[in-house]
Amino acid sequence: MTGSGAEPGGSKAGPAAGSWVDSAERLGVDLHLELSGSGSRRTALAGALRDAVRSGRLPPGTRLPPYRALAADLGVARNTVADAYAELVAEGWLTARQGSGTRVAARARPPAGAGRVPEEALVRDPGPAHDLRQGSPDASAFPRAAWAAAYRRALGTAPAAAFGPGDPRGRIELRTALAEYLARSRGVRTVPGRIVVCSGFAHALRLLYGEKVLRGPLAVEEYGLAFHRELLAGAGVRTVPLAVDEHGARVAELSPSGSGARGVLLTPAHQFPTGGPLRPERRAAVVDWARGRGGLVVEDDYDGEFRYDRKPVGAVQGLDPEHVVYVGSVSKSLSPALRLGWMVLPGRLVRDVVAAKGEREGWTSALDQLALAEFLSSGSYDRHVRRMRQRYRARRDLLVTALAERAPWAEVGGAAAGLHAVVRLPAGRERDVLSAARARGIAVEGLTAFRHPGAVGGPGGDGLVVGYAAAAERAYGAAVEALCEVLARVG
Amino acid sequence: MTGSGAEPGGSKAGPAAGSWVDSAERLGVDLHLELSGSGSRRTALAGALRDAVRSGRLPPGTRLPPYRALAADLGVARNTVADAYAELVAEGWLTARQGSGTRVAARARPPAGAGRVPEEALVRDPGPAHDLRQGSPDASAFPRAAWAAAYRRALGTAPAAAFGPGDPRGRIELRTALAEYLARSRGVRTVPGRIVVCSGFAHALRLLYGEKVLRGPLAVEEYGLAFHRELLAGAGVRTVPLAVDEHGARVAELSPSGSGARGVLLTPAHQFPTGGPLRPERRAAVVDWARGRGGLVVEDDYDGEFRYDRKPVGAVQGLDPEHVVYVGSVSKSLSPALRLGWMVLPGRLVRDVVAAKGEREGWTSALDQLALAEFLSSGSYDRHVRRMRQRYRARRDLLVTALAERAPWAEVGGAAAGLHAVVRLPAGRERDVLSAARARGIAVEGLTAFRHPGAVGGPGGDGLVVGYAAAAERAYGAAVEALCEVLARVG
Numbered sequence: 005m006t007g008s009g010a011e012p013g014g015s016k017a018g019p020a021a022g023s024w025v026d027s028a029e030r031l032g033v034d035l036h037l038e039l040s041g042s043g044s045r046r047t048a049l050a051g052a053l054r055d056a057v058r059s060g061r062l063p064p065g066t067r068l069p070p071y072r073a074l075a076a077d078l079g080v081a082r083n084t085v086a087d088a089y090a091e092l093v094a095e096g097w098l099t100a101r102q103g104s105g106t107r108v109a110a111r112a113r114p115p116a117g118a119g120r121v122p123e124e125a126l127v128r129d130p131g132p133a134h135d136l137r138q139g140s141p142d143a144s145a146f147p148r149a150a151w152a153a154a155y156r157r158a159l160g161t162a163p164a165a166a167f168g169p170g171d172p173r174g175r176i177e178l179r180t181a182l183a184e185y186l187a188r189s190r191g192v193r194t195v196p197g198r199i200v201v202c203s204g205f206a207h208a209l210r211l212l213y214g215e216k217v218l219r220g221p222l223a224v225e226e227y228g229l230a231f232h233r234e235l236l237a238g239a240g241v242r243t244v245p246l247a248v249d250e251h252g253a254r255v256a257e258l259s260p261s262g263s264g265a266r267g268v269l270l271t272p273a274h275q276f277p278t279g280g281p282l283r284p285e286r287r288a289a290v291v292d293w294a295r296g297r298g299g300l301v302v303e304d305d306y307d308g309e310f311r312y313d314r315k316p317v318g319a320v321q322g323l324d325p326e327h328v329v330y331v332g333s334v335s336k337s338l339s340p341a342l343r344l345g346w347m348v349l350p351g352r353l354v355r356d357v358v359a360a361k362g363e364r365e366g367w368t369s370a371l372d373q374l375a376l377a378e379f380l381s382s383g384s385y386d387r388h389v390r391r392m393r394q395r396y397r398a399r400r401d402l403l404v405t406a407l408a409e410r411a412p413w414a415e416v417g418g419a420a421a422g423l424h425a426v427v428r429l430p431a432g433r434e435r436d437v438l439s440a441a442r443a444r445g446i447a448v449e450g451l452t453a454f455r456h457p458g459a460v461g462g463p464g465g466d467g468l469v470v471g472y473a474a475a476a477e478r479a480y481g482a483a484v485e486a487l488c489e490v491l492a493r494v495g
Numbered sequence: 496m497t498g499s500g501a502e503p504g505g506s507k508a509g510p511a512a513g514s515w516v517d518s519a520e521r522l523g524v525d526l527h528l529e530l531s532g533s534g535s536r537r538t539a540l541a542g543a544l545r546d547a548v549r550s551g552r553l554p555p556g557t558r559l560p561p562y563r564a565l566a567a568d569l570g571v572a573r574n575t576v577a578d579a580y581a582e583l584v585a586e587g588w589l590t591a592r593q594g595s596g597t598r599v600a601a602r603a604r605p606p607a608g609a610g611r612v613p614e615e616a617l618v619r620d621p622g623p624a625h626d627l628r629q630g631s632p633d634a635s636a637f638p639r640a641a642w643a644a645a646y647r648r649a650l651g652t653a654p655a656a657a658f659g660p661g662d663p664r665g666r667i668e669l670r671t672a673l674a675e676y677l678a679r680s681r682g683v684r685t686v687p688g689r690i691v692v693c694s695g696f697a698h699a700l701r702l703l704y705g706e707k708v709l710r711g712p713l714a715v716e717e718y719g720l721a722f723h724r725e726l727l728a729g730a731g732v733r734t735v736p737l738a739v740d741e742h743g744a745r746v747a748e749l750s751p752s753g754s755g756a757r758g759v760l761l762t763p764a765h766q767f768p769t770g771g772p773l774r775p776e777r778r779a780a781v782v783d784w785a786r787g788r789g790g791l792v793v794e795d796d797y798d799g800e801f802r803y804d805r806k807p808v809g810a811v812q813g814l815d816p817e818h819v820v821y822v823g824s825v826s827k828s829l830s831p832a833l834r835l836g837w838m839v840l841p842g843r844l845v846r847d848v849v850a851a852k853g854e855r856e857g858w859t860s861a862l863d864q865l866a867l868a869e870f871l872s873s874g875s876y877d878r879h880v881r882r883m884r885q886r887y888r889a890r891r892d893l894l895v896t897a898l899a900e901r902a903p904w905a906e907v908g909g910a911a912a913g914l915h916a917v918v919r920l921p922a923g924r925e926r927d928v929l930s931a932a933r934a935r936g937i938a939v940e941g942l943t944a945f946r947h948p949g950a951v952g953g954p955g956g957d958g959l960v961v962g963y964a965a966a967a968e969r970a971y972g973a974a975v976e977a978l979c980e981v982l983a984r985v986g
Binding site: 038056061063067073131144146148152159164167169188190191204339342343365369383474476 | 631656661684
């Protein structure tokens with residue numbers, strides 16, 4: 005084969021001059037080669053190609069660019085490329101077949117380690133046999149088809165500017181849809197201009213406290229995510245624990261001479277993880293406190309969409325939009341893999357939060373934002389939440405029923421809402437139970453890990469935080485059965 | 496109409512018990528209402544609905560939940576909901592029509608401002624008449640259909656675990672595709688385990704320096720983005736300017752007693768913004784410096800895919816994967832709206848960068864990551880880059896030709912690659928030219944703004960940094976024409 009022969013893959017009949025888009029369609033992969041200075045161009049190119057194949061940079065099956073394209077890239081004659089390809093075909097490194105172009109030969113696998121950085125063992129966690137961890141929805145229930153359809157519709161109708169640098173607050177389409185949705189479903193009062201899109205609650209904390217838009221000390225519920233406490237500590241913010249009971253945080257402890265806190269972080273819809281909703285008097289009281297002190301309430305509405313037995317609990321934000329930062333995300337309702345959340349801000353904080361976010365960094369994909377806007381306004385979000393609410397309620401019922409039968413001594417709390425329940429254990433038993441659960445292949449967390457190290461008062465009680473959402477539908481029954489086996493031995 | 500009548504919208508025939516998924520499909524929107532304690536349930540519900548419509552929380556056209564669904568949510572009888580709806584229909588707030596359910600009436604528009612946070616004027620920037628800013632690709636050329644198809648395929652074939660919490664390094668599918676692509680097209684040597692996905696170059700800087708994985712002082716090219724210098728200064732990192740000429744940064748100034756820098760930030764493929772590629776001897780020298788000093792090269796390969804006249808310039812990383820952090824993104828090749836980039840790390844830095852990223856925060860959408868993996872491995876990425884390279888080359892040619900004719904005194908630099916060129920101006924004229932350009936509706940940046948405030952030596956020269964990618968295809972010619980008009984008056 006020589007350069008004058010027909011090229012495999014059929015790019016010989018070039019397009020008319022100027023029809024670049026058409027020709028680009030057929031030009032194949034982009035290839036980086038460095039030709040050494042010595043010897044003929046053909047020898048140098050053949051050597052560079054051989055080296056790329058041998059080292060594994062060009063894996064078997066890779067389609068090489070047509071002669072013309074590579075020749076143009078390298079500034080060599082078309083025949084030089086054709087000859088070099090032919091040389092490597094002859095040597096067995098490449099194969100050339102009419103209609104499929106020139107490819108790296110299947111047997112041209114590189115010797116282990118040759119010319120490469122040593123491969124590391126990639127940690128592939130197969131996951132626990134029984135997943136009862138809190139914090140995630142059922143990943144197998146992600147509405148793939150509906151989401152992909154919303155994404156396609158959103159991309160099809162978006163203005164061109166959506167693909168350029170964007171408003172650091174996030175796409176206006178999403179902020180508009182959120183303002184409507186949050187008003188309707190969560191009682192939030194706001195306008196699109198006061199919503200800032202972020203990647204989740206932790207990002208919101210980083211923007212507010214890591215970037216010093218707000219200052220500590222910050223009162224936090226005595227139970228909560230250690231991850232959030234650590235993030236705040238890393239940002240130099242002192243956290244002051246606030247006692248929690250079955251009616252949520254005891255916000256009366258905030259005032260007047262109490263903690264010195266300038267703000268308070270709450271989970272009013274469903275105290276995390278103990279489960280009580282903040283009772284109405286306390287909701288009013290914490291807003292009064294914020295008004296009186298010029299303080300701020302940060303409302304983490306992490307699972308507000310999921311309520312089962314009791315009447316809906318709206319957002320505290322609705323009571324006073326100027327003294328509450330409301331934060332939500334799709335992490336529980338759709339998927340934590342989307343990294344998409346929102347902050348609803350008092351007007352006076354918008355500018356600082358946007359500056360903290362960074363004018364040049366949107367952080368969250370504008371395309372996913374457009375898809376979520378479409379998903380919300382088409383009603384798909386409501387449908388999905390409602391479907392999942394029914395599924396999780398059934399799981400909650402199964403858990404409560406099974407425990408009542410198999411471990412009747414166990415008190416189950418916080419199960420009126422959310423994606424998890426707290427199973428109280430006899431004093432001093434948490435560690436044993438956790439280790440028995442682990443031995444049984446159950447991934448579940450102990451209540452103690454959620455307790456603020458500075459919490460005063462009683463020992464806090466032993467318990468398990470049982471997430472009933474993360475397991476796939478078909479695996480959940482066996483997980484509850486395994487948990488019951490472990491707990492039946494406790495009583 | 497009373498509660499015993501047929502419900503508009505036809506959800507009267509309820510599904511069989513247990514068929515939750517089916518019924519959820521038909522349950523409509525999620526509605527948050529708080530019923531006051533006084534009066535009958537019906538009165539309270541009617542009042543809450545009236546209030547929600549009047550305040551604008553329920554906009555005209557919104558479809559209300561079926562009786563049964565809202566009754567279950569609120570814990571009231573089905574007839575109570577039916578009666579309350581009927582009351583509001585009678586009052587004109589709602590409309591009920593067979594087949595389309597109960598909706599908020601079109602005329603029920605809320606009075607301006609009633610019960611709402613005052614609406615702020617949303618700043619809507621119409622954009623400049625002629626966009627010649629550097630930094631962005633042509634947003635109108637985003638490959639919507641191909642990307643949406645890749646997204647759909649990726650979602651359809653992803654394992655369920657992809658929708659749960661993920662590996663903080665990013666999806667393995669993407670890291671695998673990147674390792675292959677970067678080896679093939681940029682000469683990068685790595686394995687998937689050493690790639691960490693991030694949201695772009697600024698995020699990489701934050702992870703490396705903001706989170707103190709690496710320490711300053713950091714040598715930087717005397718020309719670069721002020722935004723990056725400010726980000727580093729904000730993280731407490733001192734930057735030391737390194738002189739730049741037509742062959743890139745003068746890295747000899749680094750050693751041995753020079754700057755005291757522990758690392759150096761370079762744009763070797765195309766010095767930003769002056770445009771020289773780092774010459775081979777300097778590439779070797781900077782790697783030698785890093786080895787000798789235990790220092791690190793941070794390689795910003797911001798537009799490495801776009802080269803026109805000269806032979807490809809591979810990544811410096813390929814010379815020594817243990818002393819170079821290579822950073823790239825889709826911001827120039829696809830869209831800055833995706834917020835998707837990657838760091839290729841020396842093995843010893845992987846653990847610290849992952850810790851800095853935060854185990855619980857993926858930052859970038861896993862679904863977009865899966866889509867990019869599919870886009871890369873299907874060859875769509877290569878095709879798009881090649882098509883855009885041809886388009887930008889044509890634009891570059893148009894710019895160079897027009898300037899040669901209309902402003903022959905102007906020296907055009909750095910145009911062999913990338914998405915921008917530097918037009919040198921007579922000394923002292925930059926400010927005038929920028930203001931004339933602004934008056935003509937041209938958005939373009941001056942060279943001086945990119946100069947490090949601590950740069951020593953000459954005044955650095957006046958100039959314009961002309962981005963030829965950001966304008967839409969149909970708008971580009973007029974933008975060049977406008978620029979020529981302004982420059983023709985300079986000579």
